Amino acid sequence: MMIVLSGMIGAGKSSLTTILAEHLGTQAFYEQVDDNPVLPLFYADPKKYAFLLQIYFLNKRFASIKRALADDNNVLDRSIYEDSLFFHINADMGRATEQEVQVYDELLDNMMEELPYAAHKKAPDLLVHLEISYDKMLEHIKKRGRSYEQPENDSSLVGYYHNLLDRYDAWYQNYNYSPKMQINCDQLDFVDNPVDRQKVLALIDEQLKKRGTL
Numbered sequence: 001m002m003i004v005l006s007g008m009i010g011a012g013k014s015s016l017t018t019i020l021a022e023h024l025g026t027q028a029f030y031e032q033v034d035d036n037p038v039l040p041l042f043y044a045d046p047k048k049y050a051f052l053l054q055i056y057f058l059n060k061r062f063a064s065i066k067r068a069l070a071d072d073n074n075v076l077d078r079s080i081y082e083d084s085l086f087f088h089i090n091a092d093m094g095r096a097t098e099q100e101v102q103v104y105d106e107l108l109d110n111m112m113e114e115l116p117y118a119a120h121k122k123a124p125d126l127l128v129h130l131e132i133s134y135d136k137m138l139e140h141i142k143k144r145g146r147s148y149e150q151p152e153n154d155s156s157l158v159g160y161y162h163n164l165l166d167r168y169d170a171w172y173q174n175y176n177y178s179p180k181m182q183i184n185c186d187q188l189d190f191v192d193n194p195v196d197r198q199k200v201l202a203l204i205d206e207q208l209k210k211r212g213t214l
């Protein structure tokens, strides 16, 4: 079983990846963030580094999917489809050229075809999307405290986050690679509140049982 978590920056994917992997007794695969040398460069100069960051994420994501596929059961923090969403939003904001977008799209298609499970299983068993409001997302971003993500250090992030949030919603509505479910994280503190955590796990278990995966 492969479960993939999706959602905005700070929605709670990494936190829920840990909780869910422990609950299901499976392995967790995290996005490369704190040891990602390109991320701070990107936030300091998005136009210069958007393409490089995207190639960095694509490379790491692909390696992580291949490692995950070596196991029967796993939980992944963010999908490869969202990387592409991020890049296209950045390109629409003038941070990548048409040529860079074309190269990225072709490379992504090419790499997806190479996945060892391509013949029989191209997508996760379940996508769990973490829905979050702008205000709650900022609360989480502040709580976590990565300096380059704080709008008070860079006011252009307000527009960037609104763009991402708007497009994320449409992305989830159109996502059809696998079964999917959505959890609204505004009222559910699955990090510090054990009752909320059980509620979220029960919602996911219910979906897995319904689909015969659990």
Ligand SMILES: Nc1ncnc2c1ncn2[C@@H]1O[C@H](COP(=O)(O)OP(=O)(O)OP(=O)(O)O)[C@@H](O)[C@H]1O
Pocket (backbone or CB within 6 Å): 007, 008, 009, 010, 011, 012, 013, 014, 015, 016, 031, 033, 077, 139, 140, 141, 143, 144, 185, 188, 189, 190, 191, 192
């Ligand atoms: N439901 C929640 N209730 C309260 N705090 C939360 C919740 N979800 C996440 N947090 C807190 O918000 C911060 C961001 O969470 P986390 O790192 O899990 O998000 P993420 O979706 O993985 O972010 P990114 O996309 O940037 O990697 C952390 O400090 C975490 O403890």
Ligand SMILES: Nc1nc(=O)c2ncn([C@H]3C[C@H](O)[C@@H](CO)O3)c2[nH]1
Pocket (backbone or CB within 6 Å): 009, 031, 033, 039, 042, 050, 053, 054, 057, 082, 083, 084, 086, 087, 090, 149
């Ligand atoms: N530009 C860009 N493209 C991506 O594919 C991508 N994936 C994640 N991120 C940023 C968001 C968080 O700050 C941080 C952790 O998710 O990394 C991305 N940024």
